[in-house]
Amino acid sequence: MHWKTFREARRKLAGEHGTIIKDWGGKLSIALVYPNTYAIGMSNLGFQTVYALLNRFDRVVCERIFFEGSEMISLESERPPGDFDILAFSLPYEHDYFNVAALLRMSGLPLRSAERDRRHPLIIAGGPAVTANPEPLAELLDAFVIGEAEGILPPLVPVLLGGSESPREDLLREIARVPGMYVPLVSSDPVKRCWAPDLSEFTTGSIVLTRETELGDMYLMEIARGCARGCRFCLAGYHFRPMRYRPADLLIAQAREGLRYRERVGLVSAAISDHPQIEDLVSGLRKMGISFSVSSIRVKPLSEALLKGLAESRTQSIALAPEAGSERLRRVIGKGISEDDILSAVERVARYDFGRVKLYFMIGLPTETDDDIMEIVRLAAMAKGVFEKHRVGTRLAVNVSPFVPKAGTPFQWLPMAPERILKRRLRVLKTELVRRGIEVKAESIEQSLVQGILSRGDRKVGRLLVDIPRSTLALWREALEKNGMDPDFIHREIPAGSPLPWEKIDSGGTRDRLRKELEEAVMCAGSAAVL
Numbered sequence: 001m002h003w004k005t006f007r008e009a010r011r012k013l014a015g016e017h018g019t020i021i022k023d024w025g026g027k028l029s030i031a032l033v034y035p036n037t038y039a040i041g042m043s044n045l046g047f048q049t050v051y052a053l054l055n056r057f058d059r060v061v062c063e064r065i066f067f068e069g070s071e072m073i074s075l076e077s078e079r080p081p082g083d084f085d086i087l088a089f090s091l092p093y094e095h096d097y098f099n100v101a102a103l104l105r106m107s108g109l110p111l112r113s114a115e116r117d118r119r120h121p122l123i124i125a126g127g128p129a130v131t132a133n134p135e136p137l138a139e140l141l142d143a144f145v146i147g148e149a150e151g152i153l154p155p156l157v158p159v160l161l162g163g164s165e166s167p168r169e170d171l172l173r174e175i176a177r178v179p180g181m182y183v184p185l186v187s188s189d190p191v192k193r194c195w196a197p198d199l200s201e202f203t204t205g206s207i208v209l210t211r212e213t214e215l216g217d218m219y220l221m222e223i224a225r226g227c228a229r230g231c232r233f234c235l236a237g238y239h240f241r242p243m244r245y246r247p248a249d250l251l252i253a254q255a256r257e258g259l260r261y262r263e264r265v266g267l268v269s270a271a272i273s274d275h276p277q278i279e280d281l282v283s284g285l286r287k288m289g290i291s292f293s294v295s296s297i298r299v300k301p302l303s304e305a306l307l308k309g310l311a312e313s314r315t316q317s318i319a320l321a322p323e324a325g326s327e328r329l330r331r332v333i334g335k336g337i338s339e340d341d342i343l344s345a346v347e348r349v350a351r352y353d354f355g356r357v358k359l360y361f362m363i364g365l366p367t368e369t370d371d372d373i374m375e376i377v378r379l380a381a382m383a384k385g386v387f388e389k390h391r392v393g394t395r396l397a398v399n400v401s402p403f404v405p406k407a408g409t410p411f412q413w414l415p416m417a418p419e420r421i422l423k424r425r426l427r428v429l430k431t432e433l434v435r436r437g438i439e440v441k442a443e444s445i446e447q448s449l450v451q452g453i454l455s456r457g458d459r460k461v462g463r464l465l466v467d468i469p470r471s472t473l474a475l476w477r478e479a480l481e482k483n484g485m486d487p488d489f490i491h492r493e494i495p496a497g498s499p500l501p502w503e504k505i506d507s508g509g510t511r512d513r514l515r516k517e518l519e520e521a522v523m524c525a526g527s528a529a530v531l
Helices: 003-014 045-055 094-106 128-132 149-162 168-176 248-258 278-287 304-312 327-333 339-350 370-390 419-435 445-455 459-466 473-482 511-525
Strands: 028-034 060-066 086-090 122-126 143-145 218-222 264-268 291-294 317-323 356-363 395-402 439-442
Touching: 028 045, 028 149, 045 060, 045 086, 045 149, 045 218, 094 128, 094 445, 094 459, 122 128, 122 149, 128 143, 143 149, 143 168, 149 168, 218 248, 248 278, 278 304, 291 304, 304 339, 317 327, 317 339, 327 370, 327 511, 339 370, 356 370, 356 419, 370 395, 370 419, 395 419, 395 445, 419 439, 419 445, 445 473, 459 473
Parallel strands: 028 060, 028 086, 086 122, 122 143, 218 264, 264 291, 317 356, 356 395, 395 439
Antiparallel strands: none
């Protein structure tokens, strides 16, 4: 191991507050692995929460490993991945699957579960991506956490502790008996997603604070979980149901504790504005002089108290998500907002001194036409006009991302738009919006198509992760063709009666219910072409 690796680990550790250091003696050692950079991983509240939960067990020592180059060690004890009893991957995004395979390869560990034995760490993964569809990694990893860690870890950890000396096959069978655990080599019946009914029984907030992240100036705290809106494209709306809230008084007390470490609080939730006590929460924070930020706000409902609190907190950037430009397409995706709602929200935002406002849109949505793209241009131009009327100097930006169908949502059967169409429509948006003085930022179309391959992939797709060093679309297409698979499968609709790879997971939404939602979307589409 190169000395620079140790020096960098010690430098990061020295800049942290809240690091948990435990002696290894007689304990089960778990490396919590975020297969991306330290800066990205330490901004992830779920990753931090699992770190704290595992370290609360007396007989467990949990340390962190990040994917940052050719050499990887844990920050806390500077040990390599192979020294741990368990490697636990946190996987919020499909793109990090490549780093999972790379980390195993660089650590000298067999890549496939069937090739490992008691000499090797047990390898587990959790997070939104694998909760929706673990199958692309099913032959690489040993077990998957399906759902929320707070509900699964209490019964899982005793099994891991008790089975540390057991034959590997026996341990896997015991793990498969834990509710919410999917073990590909053992599990036969669909595994039900596990979730925590009462968020007030625990707090979710920053455990380790560091300045080396984009959100390093904030203490992060989760105020709610899930989303009740049911947008037909959205993973959070289907895999984190039901929506649950923490009471405002508990959140205010948590924020007061967070003031010991940071002067600013970041409120985390898929639907900040939907918290039933949002005005009480904002009022309580401002009375204590706490400034706060949010990732985005809903067009409807849009709390005036929330807007005022953000402005008083000197928030410079605020984001709204219309998702689609036309009324018809918003009905198709189940967004539940009208153009009047959007422009009313823009009007209210424009009364405050926000330096930058972002509008989020998707392209390639089901039934989208070229006219729908021009509706984005028209709507963004109208929003710009509102800002120019109220406040000179506010910059408007449009963020564009391609639609990716997700397992367990009503759109899981639908195709992605072809690359040529996505690129053409993005060019139109950039040309038309820049001409009107509106900044455009877009996610990579190629990377989104790779994400689509993985989000609806099966074990055959997962096997290619072993051989593909980088997540490029060209490499994927070449590998799919070489292995006799159709490289354009993501551009074709899955027939209604076909088996789905992710049906080994019971997310709580039945096939019939999801099909009914899809049928309602088709009815909303009218006579529009599919793509």
